Amino acid sequence: MKLCIYILIGFFATMLHAQEYVIYDTKSGKAVSVEDMAERAEDFDVIFFGEFHDDSLNHLLQYEYLKNVYKMDKKVDISLEMFERDVQKHLDNFRTGIIDEEEFLKNSRPWGDYKKFYKPLVDLAKENEASVIAANIPRKYAAMYVQGGMTKINDLPYEEKAFVAKEMLLKEDDYASKFFKTMLNSESKFDSLTPNQENTMFLYYGAQLIKDETMAESIVMHRNDNPKRKIIHFNGDFHSNSYLGTVQKVAERNSKLKLGVITVKYYGDDESAPKYDKSMKKEGDFVIYSKEPKREPFPMMGGGSHFGENSIENFEIEATIIPENSSLEGIAKIKFKNPVLKRSSVKLLKSLKILSVENHTGKLNYTINNDDPNYSEIIFDNPTIKNQKYGGNGIKEANDVTITYKGTVYNPPDETNLIQRHSRTAGIISAKNNEGIYLPGGSFYPQTDKDIAKFDVKITIPAEYTIVTSGEIEVAKSGNNSIYTITTEKPIDGMILVGGKYIKDSTMYKDVEFSVYKLADLVKSEDYLNAMKEYYDFYTDLFGPYPYKSFHVVENFFASGFGMPGYTLLSGRLMAMPWVTLSPGSLAHEFVHNWWGNSVFVDYESGNWCEALTTFSTNYYYNELTGDTAGAEDWRKKALIAIASLPEDRNYPVYDFKYQKDTYDAVVGYSKGAFALYEVYKLFGKEMFFDVLKKFAERNSGKRAYWFHLTGLFNSEAKAAKLDIPTRKVFDQWLKEKEIPELRLKNVTIDSNLVSLEIVQDLDYYLSVPVLFEGDNQSRKEYFNVKDSVELISFDAGFEVKKIHVDPNYEVLRKLYKWEMPYSLNRTVNDNPIVVIPSSDSPDYEMAIKFVEMLKESGYNFKHYTQDAVTTEMVNENSLILLGNIENNSTIASLAQNLPNGMKLTKENFQNNEQTLPINDHILMMNIDHPASNSKLCTVIYFDQIASIRPFSRLFHYMSYSLVMLNNQKAGRPAAQQEIFPGGFNRNETVFIKQ
Numbered sequence: 002m003k004l005c006i007y008i009l010i011g012f013f014a015t016m017l018h019a020q021e022y023v024i025y026d027t028k029s030g031k032a033v034s035v036e037d038m039a040e041r042a043e044d045f046d047v048i049f050f051g052e053f054h055d056d057s058l059n060h061l062l063q064y065e066y067l068k069n070v071y072k073m074d075k076k077v078d079i080s081l082e083m084f085e086r087d088v089q090k091h092l093d094n095f096r097t098g099i100i101d102e103e104e105f106l107k108n109s110r111p112w113g114d115y116k117k118f119y120k121p122l123v124d125l126a127k128e129n130e131a132s133v134i135a136a137n138i139p140r141k142y143a144a145m146y147v148q149g150g151m152t153k154i155n156d157l158p159y160e161e162k163a164f165v166a167k168e169m170l171l172k173e174d175d176y177a178s179k180f181f182k183t184m185l186n187s188e189s190k191f192d193s194l195t196p197n198q199e200n201t202m203f204l205y206y207g208a209q210l211i212k213d214e215t216m217a218e219s220i221v222m223h224r225n226d227n228p229k230r231k232i233i234h235f236n237g238d239f240h241s242n243s244y245l246g247t248v249q250k251v252a253e254r255n256s257k258l259k260l261g262v263i264t265v266k267y268y269g270d271d272e273s274a275p276k277y278d279k280s281m282k283k284e285g286d287f288v289i290y291s292k293e294p295k296r297e298p299f300p301m302m303g304g305g306s307h308f309g310e311n312s313i314e315n316f317e318i319e320a321t322i323i324p325e326n327s328s329l330e331g332i333a334k335i336k337f338k339n340p341v342l343k344r345s346s347v348k349l350l351k352s353l354k355i356l357s358v359e360n361h362t363g364k365l366n367y368t369i370n371n372d373d374p375n376y377s378e379i380i381f382d383n384p385t386i387k388n389q390k391y392g393g394n395g396i397k398e399a400n401d402v403t404i405t406y407k408g409t410v411y412n413p414p415d416e417t418n419l420i421q422r423h424s425r426t427a428g429i430i431s432a433k434n435n436e437g438i439y440l441p442g443g444s445f446y447p448q449t450d451k452d453i454a455k456f457d458v459k460i461t462i463p464a465e466y467t468i469v470t471s472g473e474i475e476v477a478k479s480g481n482n483s484i485y486t487i488t489t490e491k492p493i494d495g496m497i498l499v500g501g502k503y504i505k506d507s508t509m510y511k512d513v514e515f516s517v518y519k520l521a522d523l524v525k526s527e528d529y530l531n532a533m534k535e536y537y538d539f540y541t542d543l544f545g546p547y548p549y550k551s552f553h554v555v556e557n558f559f560a561s562g563f564g565m566p567g568y569t570l571l572s573g574r575l576m577a578m579p580w581v582t583l584s585p586g587s588l589a590h591e592f593v594h595n596w597w598g599n600s601v602f603v604d605y606e607s608g609n610w611c612e613a614l615t616t617f618s619t620n621y622y623y624n625e626l627t628g629d630t631a632g633a634e635d636w637r638k639k640a641l642i643a644i645a646s647l648p649e650d651r652n653y654p655v656y657d658f659k660y661q662k663d664t665y666d667a668v669v670g671y672s673k674g675a676f677a678l679y680e681v682y683k684l685f686g687k688e689m690f691f692d693v694l695k696k697f698a699e700r701n702s703g704k705r706a707y708w709f710h711l712t713g714l715f716n717s718e719a720k721a722a723k724l725d726i727p728t729r730k731v732f733d734q735w736l737k738e739k740e741i742p743e744l745r746l747k748n749v750t751i752d753s754n755l756v757s758l759e760i761v762q763d764l765d766y767y768l769s770v771p772v773l774f775e776g777d778n779q780s781r782k783e784y785f786n787v788k789d790s791v792e793l794i795s796f797d798a799g800f801e802v803k804k805i806h807v808d809p810n811y812e813v814l815r816k817l818y819k820w821e822m823p824y825s826l827n828r829t830v831n832d833n834p835i836v837v838i839p840s841s842d843s844p845d846y847e848m849a850i851k852f853v854e855m856l857k858e859s860g861y862n863f864k865h866y867t868q869d870a871v872t873t874e875m876v877n878e879n880s881l882i883l884l885g886n887i888e889n890n891s892t893i894a895s896l897a898q899n900l901p902n903g904m905k906l907t908k909e910n911f912q913n914n915e916q917t918l919p920i921n922d923h924i925l926m927m928n929i930d931h932p933a934s935n936s937k938l939c940t941v942i943y944f945d946q947i948a949s950i951r952p953f954s955r956l957f958h959y960m961s962y963s964l965v966m967l968n969n970q971k972a973g974r975p976a977a978q979q980e981i982f983p984g985g986f987n988r989n990e991t992v993f994i995k996q
Contacts, residue, residue: 039069045261051238084135166214217250267293340398363399438500548600564594586620613674677735820986824928877933
């Protein structure tokens with residue numbers, strides 16, 4: 002083995018002479034050799050040789066340097082960043098021959114590239130009977146510092162404290178500035194950090210320093226014990242560059258030591274090595290320049306990685322709520338996850354006056370920032386960090402704060418529109434009709450943006466009100482009040498309190514309480530309770546144990562569909578329509594959020610995976626669970642149509658989806674994201690796909706997860722199962738790319754049962770594509786993996802093939818051709834239409850104008866005209882939305898003569914095949930062929946003197962439908978609905994018919 006190492010080293014040494022590098026002696030300003038550099042070792046007591054850990058040239062130079070030093074001086078010990086203090090005994094035992102190398106490596110946690118890069122140094126030291134110092138702090142203690150600061154380190158047992166430097170000096174100096182710049186990949190980004198991010202950055206810096214302090218202490222202690230021996234310390238270049246880091250910490254411990262620094266730097270591949278410059282003296286005694294090797298870029302924190310920040314891990318809250326005057330009085334004791342080393346902050350509604358702020362475990366100052374229009378930011382500042390040193394009167398860490406506050410909370414929910422379906426509010430307490438209590442984080446307790454915490458809450462409220470929230474609840478009466486004691490079952494990412502004068506119906510099922518809270522006894526609770534039981538059985542089978550002890554459906558006083566841990570809010574109007582709420586993707590969607598988003602949590606700014614996964618699981622997969630093949634196909638088709646209808650400037654990669662601000666975001670994050678997961682489901686199969694999701698739920702419950710956690714699990718499972726699937730490529734193409742492919746069928750030849758064809762795509766995606774082969778009385782569908790832009794397929798169908806159809810059931814996330822997309826209002830409003838309304842003297846004019854205002858408020862791009870102002874040219878050249886009826890809109894009257902087969906429209910009735918319905922009791926939406934152009938779209942919204950705008954609002958729940966007819970007096974299921982496809986198109990892009 003030793004012979005092999007020496008042969009390898011000899012080979013590397015030969016390679017060294019072929020490498021392009023230059024060494025500058027910054028004292029003389031001359032270029033020198035490795036041998037020259039080694040000769041100057043006699044000038045120093047301790048030498049720091051920096052490296053880029055993955056650079057082979059750096060390590061070859063280190064070896065050559067040490068070899069040459071030993072030729073001149075045997076009294077040289079080496080010190081390594083790569084070994085940690087707690088393995089020193091194993092290193093000593095190996096060096097002295099007590100244990101063999103196998104035993105040494107088994108117990109010393111060597112770096113992965115030890116044998117390649119560091120073994121030659123250890124072997125050289127061993128041959129020269131030199132000591133090898135395991136200098137570094139064990140990495141678990143450095144990580145411990147990031148989480149709990151020096152407080153956590155001080156709690157270690159005495160014997161473990163020996164592995165950590167006894168003293169630590171934390172200064173905001175050049176080293177700190179350099180560290181922050183490197184971590185953020187920018188000089189200016191530090192100033193834009195939030196207090197909680199800045200605090201975490203200082204903890205990271207402290208973790209860096211505790212490594213430097215420990216390595217410096219190891220070096221100085223060894224030198225004190227061996228004053229006649231020189232030490233060469235090998236470390237990552239950052240630890241010693243410019244005489245900072247470990248070098249600085251050694252100098253602080255022993256200013257008499259003569260310290261030498263060898264720094265490594267790169268120049269560009271297309272550049273020459275720089276000439277000597279006097280500024281190099283600041284970087285080291287020797288500076289080695291070489292060409293930078295090609296490597297994968299390292300993601301800096303400022304470049305989009307998941308930047309950590311301080312947050313709260315425990316809340317103790319007491320609050321009194323008085324709905325009659327919208328008042329709240331509270332006290333919150335909060336415990337930060339990390340100590341407040343530098344600064345941290347929380348936010349609270351501005352309408353709540355802060356009465357006091359107390360801190361018990363340290364000394365924190367606080368200020369209030371009112372820059373945000375809705376919230377006060379309470380910023381806690383640790384003044385002791387200016388004392389720089391831990392211990393005595395130096396740095397004191399604090400992580401708990403108690404805040405008392407009082408005020409009113411009244412922020413009525415904002416208005417909805419056609420693309421913003423949910424109302425939002427910063428918090429409201431109200432006893433008014435059609436209002437109630439809705440208190441998110443920041444409105445009844447102070448919070449950060451990244452909390453995952455345990456909550457212990459006590460709420461006092463008038464007895465006629467019921468509080469619903471996440472967690473286990475106990476209720477006690479006290480005079481005219483109720484006192485709610487609430488304890489969360491596990492850490493959650495925020496608590497929302499809901500209150501009202503509720504009627505409660507509930508049942509226990511498999512040790513879980515299912516409940517319906519309603520504001521009036523108009524909702525049939527049994528339908529909802531039975532649905533919850535069904536969801537429980539379906540989804541615990543797919544994802545594993547249900548995360549909570551209860552699930553409640555709670556009627557809300559404003560338009561919402563929010564899911565929180567253990568309950569969901571639905572508007573009263575929606576709850577009165579169980580045919581909507583109990584359809585796939587409504588209540589089931591909120592139930593499944595108890596796994597995805599409400600127990601495995603999301604860092605929205607880093608990418609929202611949970612809506613894609615929840616939408617796949619419910620809006621789509623519920624159809625598969627219930628055997629509704631037509632419903633599953635309908636979802637896929639509608640998803641593809643919605644994606645095809647996205648305006649170009651509103652389309653973006655699924656990976657970049659954060660929140661649903663409007664319906665365009667929903668198409669990307671929900672529909673496109675869910676379809677991307679369907680593509681993965683096809684490749685992995687049902688069993689493996691849901692096995693991965695069970696592991697994902699189990700491993701990340703109570704924590705934040707990111708896309709890479711989910712995709713990494715799929716990648717691992719694919720490798721373990723030896724699946725021939727390029728999982729990284731698959732996830733990258735569906736998540737990180739904006740575009741989806743277009744498929745074409747080309748070069749088809751059929752010889753009875755033998756078929757040859759090409760599937761052509763305009764991208765280079767890895768696809769699973771279904772192809773339907775049809776004969777006279779039989780058919781067969783096969784799935785083919787398309788790996789390139791052109792995939793040649795030869796296939797024996799087993800019968801004489803007459804017709805071939807690529808992806809006939811919308812199973813590929815792809816662009817659709819016009820003939821594949823049924824007409825819909827959604828398509829029309831996104832095509833910059835003109836809206837033609839009745840004349841101003843028509844009794845329907847005012848209602849039509851209200852419809853136009855709804856479109857404007859929703860941000861759609863269109864122009865509107867009265868029917869007497871529109872010209873034939875305008876009708877022929879634009880997509881159309883036509884409002885009114887055959888008497889007050891001449892364009893509708895004209896179109897009524899050319900409706901699709903089976904449809905007839907008169908003043909009194911609408912006839913659709915066998916069905917005849919009275920038109921005056923209904924509002925009808927038809928999306929039909931444009932009167933003049935097959936490249937334009939046409940929507941007719943037919944009504945006659947409706948009394949309220951409400952039917953229009955209901956109509957917009959059906960924007961993906963071609964035809965729908967609704968009763969204009971009361972909510973209910975559609976009286977008629979139908980898909981209408983364009984005519985007049987050749988379908989040969991994906992269909993081949995043998996002539």
